[in-house]
Amino acid sequence: MISQIAISISQIIIILALAPLLSGIIKKIKAFFQIRKGPSIFQPYYDIAKLLRKDSVISENVSWIFHAAPVISFAAVLTAGLIVPVFISQLPFSFAGDLIAVVYLFALARFFTALASLDAGSSFGGMGGSREMFVAAMVEPALMLSIFAVALNVGSTNLSLISQTVSAMGLSAVSPYHLLAFVALFIIAIAETGRIPVDNPSTHLELTMIHEAMILEYSGKQLAIVEISAMVKQLLVFSLLANIFFPWGIATKISAVGIAVALLVFLIKIVILGALMAMVETSTAKWRLFRLPDLLSISLMLSFLSIVSFIIVNGG
Amino acid sequence: MIYNNIFYGLIIFFLIGAMLSIVFNKKDRLATYCSFLSAVGASVFGIIFSLSVIFGETFSLSLSGSSFLKFGFFVDRLSAFFILVISVAVFAVSIYSIGYMREYYGKKNIGYLGFLYNIFILSMILVVSANNAIMFLIVWQLMSVISFFLVIFEHEKPETRKAGIVPLHIWLPYAHPAAPSNVSALMSGVMIKTAIYMFIRVFFDFLGAGVLWWGFLVFALGAISALTGIMYAVVEPDIKRMLAFSSIENIGIILLGIGASMIFLASGSPALSAIAAIAALYHLLNHSIFKGLLFIGAGSILFSTHTKNIEELGGLIKKMPVMALLFLIGVLSISALPPFSGFVSEWLLLQSLLLSFNSTDTLDRIATDFTGAGAFDRSFSFGFLGNAGMPSTAISLSTPVILSLILLFISIPSVIWYIKNINTRGKHQVYETWGCGQPVLTARNEYTACAFSKPAQMWFKNIFRPERELRASYTVSPLIKESFKFELHIEQIFERYIYLPVTDIIVSRSRTIKYIQTGSIHAYLAYIFGTMVILMLYIILGGSS
Amino acid sequence: MIEYLLLAPVLISILCFFTKTRKQVESVSLAGSVVTLLLGLLLVVEVYKYEIIVTWQNALFADSFSAFIVLIVSIVGFVASLYSIGYMGHEYDHGVIEVKKLRLYYSLFHIFMFTMLLVGVTNNLGLWIAIEMTTLVSALLMILYSRKSSVEAAWKYMIICTVGITFALFGTILTYYAAVDILGETGDALNWTSLIAVADQFDPTIMKLAFIFILIGYGTKAGLAPMHTWLPDAYSESPTPVGALLSGTLVNCAMYGIIRFYSIASKSTGADFTGNLMIIFGLLSLGIAVPFIIIQEDYKRLLAYSSVEHMGIIALGIGFGGVFGIFGAILHMFNHAMTKSLMFFGAGNILLKHDTKEIFNVTGVVKTMPVTGAMFVVGTLALTGSPPFSIFISEFTILAAGFSQGHIVATVLFLLFIIMIFAGFFNNVSKMAFGMPKPGIEKGEVSRWTLFAMGILMVFVIVLGVYIPEPFYVMIMRVVEIVR
Amino acid sequence: MEEIVFNSGIMQLLIALILASTFLILGSTRLYSCVKAFGIQSFLLACVAWVVGFSTGKIDLYIVAFLTLIIKAAVIPYIFIYIIREIKVKREIELYVGISPSLIIGGVLVVISYYLIRSIAVITELSSFALSASMSLVSIGLFIMISRKKAIMQMLGILIMENGLFLGAISLTHGMPLLVELGIFFDVLIAVLIMGILIFRINKTFETIDTDKLKTLIG
Known part of the structure; x- marks a missing residue:
């Protein structure tokens, strides 16, 4: 019992610690590419x-939702953190939630941020919220389908179970549908974390910002919490990418050495993914909003293809 | 047999409510209290009765009838579940109606509405507990006729006239919102469910769900109605019609569950079909509750602002904070976000859909996964489908429930901690919203509902075929515009491309057939002569058999 | 027993002819119709006890089927005479007709009753003579108002029905010829009782030919399609009580003739030949009724086409056969007679109040005439077969028979037509019933008599929808035995 | 015994003459000649009845023959002439179908009914001839009603059909039982009377008895 509580607390601490580091690294790599x-x-x-x-400056026509939204979304994302395997695959709360829970927790966070954006009554917030919901409507099904492909192989949507079985299978797990699902999830990650082709994180130009527009009204402590939850979400998405598709090296048992190794491997994987993401960001320009459906339907088709190929391969 | 008198109590209460509201229909206040309080009492009876049947054994009672027409009641666990759904929704809506009726004091005949309201609920409960097809159809017709009268209750409103005219359209989304809000809460919350009840009865009990393609048909039907329902809900300006469309979407999801359950049953895995059926029924219960909540919310918005058009609404949270919170919870639940019931049923449904791709041998692993070996293994079983010929698997819904607990466990304290310390330590100034330098930001700059759903509208534009109309009215010189008038019209594809063309064809065909009755007696005699000749040939050629 | 039943209406009509004032005529007619009703009920009770009664060297006879027809005729006849007191009284007060015409009307009315009762009780194939007389008398009744349209309708009615009946005569002759081969030329070669006993030995080809002519002949009188063309003109142009009698009872008498010959012919030609013919004609009538009901502008013609539809349903019921099918058809004859005459009385009240037959210029009937309006709407719901009412039960039985006897395609078509007719009919009637009434129509009912008449029929329509009394059920089962 | 009677020369002659009289009606354009032809036809029918009665020795056939003679050969033609004189109707008959085409159609109808009765092939040679004659009489009667515009001609058409049936009845079963036969005569007489009243009423309201004008009730 105690070890399980310890694990979950350590998991939270590590997530909180690594999240800003990851976005810092990505910014650094992006700068490197931009010389x-x-x-x-x-x-x-x-x-x-x-x-x-x-201190924070708050707009006058704002209700309690404005104050509650950042906290609720932060809590939702943290709860998701409890479920997504980061460095150990035997999570105590793994039975409490699975892939669908993670997707819906992200949806809850997004729901409240969009609600808060409308609350302030500025057209920027409204525009951000509406575009976020539009992107979300396309992202969620693709996200779910892509991880379904892998879950099918394992037979359950429990994330820790998936990462455990895939890591046990070793290299043989890397089959065609596996890669297809990975590419699909990578595109989703771009959209989920608000990276270049979908949304520009570093700008305040109302034409291009989606995520930024929603949190335009926040300042001071509330802005900090919102920033942290965004970074944690980014880390979780990356860890999903890493630990679902390439979970080797993740600690399956509670042993000091295993955990240390797992942490190191996890860091390396995260950095590589971050580099990949930064490369994508620098090489492409931001797409027009109404061309996004094409991009995201590519990822939808990829994940659907991977499911179909899994069924054909395994004669389901 | 305590069941009998509870069942009688249930029916009598409704009848009392109906009669009293007729008796006092002149005195508004008294009529409201009589009819709706008796409805509340009856729903309490309903809940007790249904729970007693679910956990007891089936209840059947046959009334005397001639040897040809026998009527009676047969309440097994499935019907009891539906009675539970109806009574819970009625309990809440009736209490709400007592307040809501104040809007009709003096204006409308409350007694008449009370009477219709009580008989409407009674007919729904009877629909669910009829024991043979004839009785079922009779009470079904009674229900739809009464709902027809309820829809045209406020017939001075223009759209009510349109809603009531075509009798077949009663269930269409623009019929429900025309009814008074408390009634439309019941209608789209519960009345549609009786159709699902009929579905289940016909497909599971009557036809034995043996055929595979029926399952796929229902599955496809569910998917289509879910998609179109939510598509139209997104772009709908009228709040009650939006809710009605979202009812269609949820009905689609329930049908998905039932379709999946039929497919599993047909392909021989009863345990899986039990899970899918539980998901569908649980979603049905959730939906009738939160849809009722949302409609009541819409009703109170209508009550205070007297407008149903979302475009004109805004900033209500400041004037009606408690209602806003409740409405938010309803919305959270309907969009299946974690801490609420909607999430649980949709999670279960997704699980069952996922499992359908999988071969059954992994079933045992999933079962263990479900029950969960963790310390919190408190199974909260919903084994109420025993009667429907499916094994009552004690599926524990612990997984999602525990998840919600954790979420609350984390978010509540942090919210309290946050609000507590923000007021004390940090100072915060209050200033106008950031308008990118614009001097004054008025309410008109805000994103209205239609603007919010604009991207979705663009994405589905070849389905919606939106017709936008921008009329500018000019001041003296053509250069200076005085005002813009923006008009948006969305195509109702079902109505436009399926329903209207069919009726046009029928009417034009019948216009051409009309010329049979030409009026000339010679033509008529020729018809008789023709029939005689044809029959003669029929005999000579074919008839020798 | 039967002679008194037949004698009563003749006496009454003679009496009516020689009375002077309106009050006298109405009271004589009312008394007469009460007597006829009582005698009819007495006959039904007696038949219920003794199964079959034969009198007058078995020229007149009454088994449960003819008792059933006598029951329908006497009930609808009684209610129609009540209604005509109110209706004709209203016309008389408004000077549309004077006393002479009123006296003529009542005497013809009772002769019409006599002829229809005669149809029920004739034993031998003289049925033809009785039906021919009904045509003649009703034609005279039709030209009561010497308007252009009613004369035209009467002429068409007269010519088409007489042609139809001539065919029926040819069918009767052929049946007689087939019977003579077996029974020899004795007098009773024409009587039902002896015919049915020996029906299976008849020569099938002759019986096929005979059945075809009978079907065309009596089908014209019953209003089966394509011989139904006289029906809308006759129903909409004749005075409403006569229209009610025509649609309520006369079509049933014609259907009685068809079913009698059906039971004889199907024994020798095999049930599927006759059954298929009935189904074809049934579906044809239903199919033709659909377009005319959907786009109809005259509400009396709307009711006429609904009669064509219901006769089609009865033919379908018989065609499906089996206990259920025939039980449904027989029950449907009774239900349809009640509901249709109720609707006709409602239409009559509306006609008296609005003085126009166009559906378009009649609105808000529920507001101007609340009782008639309510009964009219309930009647519409009943007529289109919605559940709590009696027609639903018989249609449901026929549907069940259709499925169980394996005529899936016919039943599905039947269901489709009914749904379309429900939509069209209810749409037309809701235009008339709801909405704001036209200006200049003052509120208030036409007359107590009409409401009283409609009330009696309403009782039948509602009660039979929920509960079928035991003796009534036994009687119908006996009829089913006879027909099968 | 029937066969001898039926194939005797007189019967065949009489039936042939009846057929000829129908063609006379088909071919004539004046009302009076039609009525006269109808009179002859009824007379011939009475003779057929008398011959059959004489040969089979059934007394009621004599009565029937006598009745046909009085009612159909005398009373009904008189009624027709009374109507024609009373309404001062133009003597010609407007037709939809010209004279020669209607004659050809009459011929075709006779052939069809003959072939039809033959294909049923149930009765002896001659009586099948009589039955096919009656069938053709019925179909020509119907054709006359369809093709002639005058209301009177439609009345005449019905009576021709009825004659055909009467001929059929006699040839098949030597006449129906007396009671029924009387009923039929009585009915036919009343039918003619009522149609007469109707024709007077049409003439009063429509000022013409041309049924082509009777087209107000549509749909």
Whole structure:
């Protein structure tokens, strides 16, 4: 019992610690590709610390939702963190939720941020919220289908079970549908974390920002919490990418050495994925909003293809 | 047999309510209290009765009738579940109606509405507990006729006239919202479910769900209605019609569950079909509750703002905070977000759909996965489908329930901690919303519902075929525009491409057939002569057999 | 017993002819119709006890089927005479007709009753003579109002029905010829009782030919399609009580003739030949009724086409055969007679109040004439076969028979037509019943008599929908035995 | 014994003459000649009845023959002439179908009914001839009603059909039982009377007895 509580607390701490680091690393790699020095990888930590200390300015026609939204979305994302295997696949709360729960938790977080964006009554917030919902409507099914493909192989949607069986299967798990599902999930990750082709994270130009527009009204502590939940979500999506498709090296038993190795492997995988993401960001321009359906239907088709190929291969 | 008198109590209460509301229909206040309080009492009886049947044994009672027409009641666990759904919804809606009726004081005949309301619920309960086809059809017709009268209750409103005219359209989304809000809460919350009840009775009990393609048919039907339902709900400006469309979507989801359950039953895995059926029925219960909640919310919005058009609504949370919170919970639940019941039923449905791709041998692993070996193994079983010929698997719904607990466990304290310390330590100034430098931000700058759903509208534009109309009215000179008038019209594809063309064809064909009755006696005699000759040939050629 | 039943209406009509004032005529007619009703019920009770009664060297006879027809005729006749007191009284007060015409009307009315009762009780194939007389008398009744349209309708009615009946005569002759081969030229070679006993030895080809001519002949009188063309004109142009009698009882008498010959012919030619013919004609009548009901502008013609539809349903019921099929058809004859005459009385009240037969210029009937309006709407629901009412039960039985006897295609078509007719009929009637009444129509009913008459029929329509009394059920089962 | 009677020369002659009289009606354009032809036809029918009665020795056939003679050969033609004189109707008969085509159609109808009765082939040679004659009489009667516009001609058409049936009855079963036969005569007489009243009423309201004008009730 105690070890399980310890694991879950350590999981939360690690997630909170690594999340800003990951976005810092991605910004650094992006800067490297753009041949500029770019801020240090710890810059996000400084930003958050600064924000936590600053006073906040709140619009007058705002209701309790504005105050509650950041906290609820942060809580939702953290709960998702309990379920997604990061460095250990034997999570205590793994039975409490599975893939569908994670997707819906992300949806809950997104729901409340969009609600808050409308609350302030500015047209920017409304525009951000409406576009976020539009993107979400396309992202969610694709996300679910892509991980279904893998879940089918394992027979259950329980994430830790999936990562455990796939890691046990070793290299033989890398079959065609496996890769197809990975590419599909990668495109989803771009949309989910608000990266370039779908949304531009680093700009305040109302034409291109979706995620930023929603949190335009926030300042001070609330902005800090929103930023952290965004980063944690990004980390979770990356860990989904890493630990569902390439879970080797994840600790299956509770042993100091195993955990340390798992942490290291996890960090490496995250950095590689971050680099990949940064490369995609620098090489493509932001797509027009109404061309996004084409991009996301590609990922939908890929995940659907992977399911079909799984059924054909295994004669389901 | 305590069942009998509970069942009688249930029916008598409704009849009392109906009679009293007629007796007092002149005095509005008294009529409201009589009819709706008796409805509340009756629904309490309903809940007790249904629970006693679910956990007891089936209840059947046959009334005397001539040797040809025998009527009676037969309430097995399935009907009891539906009675439970109806009574829970009626309990809430009746209490709400007592308040809501104040809007009709003096204006409308409350007694008449009370009478119709009580008989409407009674007919729904009878529909679910009829024991033979004839009785079922009789009470079904009674229900639809009364709902027809309820829909045209406020017939001075223009759209009510349109709703009531074509009798076959009673269940269409623009008929439900025309009824008074408390009634439309019941209608789209519960009345549609009686159709599902008929579905289940016909497909499971009557035809034995032996044929595979029926399952796929129902499955496809569910998928289509879910998709189109939500598509039209997204772009619908009228709040009650939006809710009616979302009812269609949820009915689609329930049909998905039933279709999946039929497919499993036909392909020989009863345990799986039990899971799918439980998902469908559980979603049915959730939907009738949160749809009732949403309609009541819409009703109170209508009550205070006297407008159903979402475009004109805004900032209500400041004036009606409690109602806004409740409405939010309803919305969270209907969009199946985690801590609420909607999520549980949709999660179960997704699980059953996922499992359908899988071969049955992994069933045992899933079963263990479900029950969960964890310390919190508190199974909260819904084994109520024993009668429908399917094994009552004590599926524990612990997984999602525990998840919600954890979520609450984390978010509530953090919210409290956050609000507590924000007021004390950090100062925060209140300033106008950031308008990118614009001097004054008025309410008209906000994103209205139609704008919010604009991307979705663009994505499905060849289905919606939106016709936008922008009329500018000019001041003296053509350069300075005084005002813009924006008009948006969405195509109802079903009505436009399936229903209207069919009726046009029928009417035009019958216009041509009309010329048979030409009026000339010679033509008529020729018809008789023709029939005689044809029959003669029939005998000579074919008739020798 | 039967002679008194036949004698009563003749006496009454003579009496009516020689009375002077309106009050006298109405009271004589009312008394007469009460007597006829009582005698009819007495006959039914007696038949219920003794199964079969034969009198007058078995020229007149009454088995349960003819008792059933006598029951329908006497009930609808009694109610129609009540209604005509109100209706004709209203016309008389408004000077549309004067006393002479009123006296003529009542005397012809009772002769019409006599002829229909005669149809029920004739034993031998003289049925033809009785039906021919009904045509003649009803033609005279039709030209009561010497309007252009009613004369035209009467002429068409007269010519087409007489042609039809001539065919029926040819069928009767052929049946007689087949019977003579077996029974020899004795007098009773024509009587039902002896015919049915020996029906299976008849020569099948002659019986096929005979059945065809009978079907065309009596089908014209019953209003089966394509011989139904006289029906809408006759029903909409004749005075409403006569229309009610025509649609309520006369078509049933014609159907009685068809079913009698059906039971004889199907014994020798095999049930599927006759059954298929009945189904074909049934579906044809249903099919032709659908377009005319959907786009109809005249509400009396709407009711006429609904009669064609219901006769089609009865023919279908018989065609499906089996206990269920025939039980449904017989029950449907009774239910249809009650509901149709109720609707005709409602239409009559509307005609008196709005003085136009166009559906378009009649609105808000429920507001101007609340009782008639309500009964009219309930009647519509009943007529289109919606559940709580009697017609639903018989249609449901026929449907069940259709499925169980394996005529799937016919039953599905039957269901489809009924749904379309429900939509068309209810749409037309809801235009008339609901909405704001036309200006200038003052509120208030036409007259108590009409409401009283409609009330009696309403009782039958509602009660039989939920509960079928035991003796009634036994009687119908006996009829089913006779027909099978 | 029937066969001898039936194939005797007189019967065949009489039936042939009846057929000829129908063609006379088909071919004539004046009302009076039609009525006269109908009179002859009824007379011939009475003779057929008398011959059959004489040969089979059934007394009621004599009565029937006598009745046909009085009612159909005398009373009904008189009624027709009375109507024609009373309404001062134009003597010609408007037709949908010209004279020669209607004659040809009459011929075709006779052939069809003959072939039809033969294919049923149930009765002896001659009586099948009589039955086919009656069938053709019925179909020509119906054809006359369809093709002639005058209301009177439609009345005449019905009576021709009825004659055909009477001929059929006699040839098949030597006449129906007396009671029924009387009923039929009585009915036919009343039918003619009522049609007469109707024709007077049509003439009064429509000012013409041309049924082509009777087309107000449509749909």
